[in-house]
Amino acid sequence: MLTFTIRRLIFAVPTLLFTALIIFLLLELAPGDPMSNVPLTVPDDVKQQMRLALGLGEPMHIRFFKWIVQFFWIEPLNLFDQMFGTTFAEGKLRVISWQSRSPVIDIIAERIPQTLWVVGTAYVVAIAIAIPVGIYSAYRQYSFFDQAGTFITMVGYSVPPFFSGVLVIVVFAVNLGWFPSIYDTTHKVVDWDSFVVQLKQMIMPVMVLALQITSQISRFMRASMLDNLEQDYVRTARAKGMGERTVVMVHVLRNSMIPVVTVIALGIPAIFGGAIITEQVFKVNGIGQLLITAIQANDLPMVQTLTFIFAVLIVLFNLFADVLYGILDPRIRYD
């Protein structure tokens, strides 16, 4: 198991480097110029100096190498400094946003709590709904509950978040006026009333995200349960005289959870990507919204860092899911 994990870890390195290279090359081809906002009266040689100060103007491979060093060495050092009050990273050039001239990582760190709060809640809610629904649908296959559940998950799977989001805004914010249509991130929870306000503004984005995630997970859960309910060991367990509850909730459920747990792990980075649209609809100023504004403002370091963070998340959770699969199902281990 350990060799398997180590082998997967080693393969993650070239994957990350390849992704970094693709992101870097893609943005190298960007026609946008960060100097385009500089007044025309500024002389050309000053402009060249400014380009050099921004880290442009050097050959491509050197800049790629510098960017990798910045991302993997200087930024973690800064984090270390902040945590322990040391000064290892002092004077080293950090990844600077072209929009605000402040370190990219600091801006991202400001935005992460909003995203995690909304997306995380949606994910937890979705899992809490999807697993029981999947279990019951599979246990009573072709019953009314199963038919209705399958239809609803199919709809949830097909309706894109930019439509379901707008739809719930029309119904609950415009017509009924129950919830605010814009997520206020400056709101602070101090007492019960402000907690209720926070809850109210979270309901709609969480609902939209959770509908999508629930549909995917409960489809998986149902299929996985159905596969296992047909197995011989279930008949054996019943023949031994075990209660129906034990058979389904212990024997079948534990085996059915194996693929579902990995699907849940694999879905976590995709949620960050999918939340770009939901954040845009509800004006949550999280990471996704940061990415959109950075793209529109031609802020290359920000786009590079954010895209690369998404890539790191995907690779990490892929790795996590693989290892988890190996731990849960001994047949999968390759060693």
Next chain:
Amino acid sequence: MTEPSIPGVAARPPRNHWWDVWDQFKVHKGALVGAFFFLLIVFLVLFGPLLWDIDPTKTNIRSRNQGMSWAHPFGTDQLGRDIFARMIAGGRVSMGVGLTAMALSVIIGTFVGVIAGYFKRLDGVLMRLTDLFLALPLMPLLLVTVLLFREPLSAAFGPEGGIFVLMVSAIGITSWMQTARIVRGDVLALKEREFVLAARSIGTPPRRMITRHILPNVMSPIMVSATLGIANAIITESALSFLGLGFPPDFPTWGRLLFDGVDYLTQYPERVFWPGLAISLTVLSVNYVGDGLRDALDPRIRGR
């Protein structure tokens, strides 16, 4: 090899394998309804302009922001353009992007899958490549790609053609991996079968081997991933248009219409509703067809 005759069962006349598939497909009511709706939408989008000949780009400021009426079934927008005509025009683009991107992704996926499965030497390299592509954050990369290449491609192919080429290639290049994996798995299994050995023993070259013996037998997974690919492509195109990174504003697609409608959400919510419904209905029916096809093409289910 002859079928062992079972007493009591009349020997059936030989018939095409696709009739069996159709029989099984018919059993799945959702798939049947889905296929009906999908064909209906395709028909409306294709022949709609003949039946409803209002120009979707013709502005008429005097009759702007109208509600539903016989003259304008879905009303008119803030410039007095007929929304029904714009829906049809938008559908043509959305469907066009969806089908072309699906075709591209299936062609790439099948090519990679067959080559990886058939030629052992290329298997490792191609599958690592597939894994690398699967690890890319697709949505952010798509956004960046569209932003970067919009200008040069618009200059080369014209504003509409350029974006069309860009959308189709971007979606196609980022969605072939699942097809490749499934096809490779099937090709690996097929390679061990006797008919492949027989074909090889009479000296069939690899090219003919693939086109005559392998490809026809991996058609089922390709068809299923093709249907699901349409859904994925339509959603991706609409999402990009919704984020304002799609087709130019005067060029309607369903996603763009939805994006434009959001500004008038409080006064005219129906402007968001129609394009959203069109996208959701198309994707829903395509997903149901995919579900039905998967069941119908699975020989383990079909016999029952």
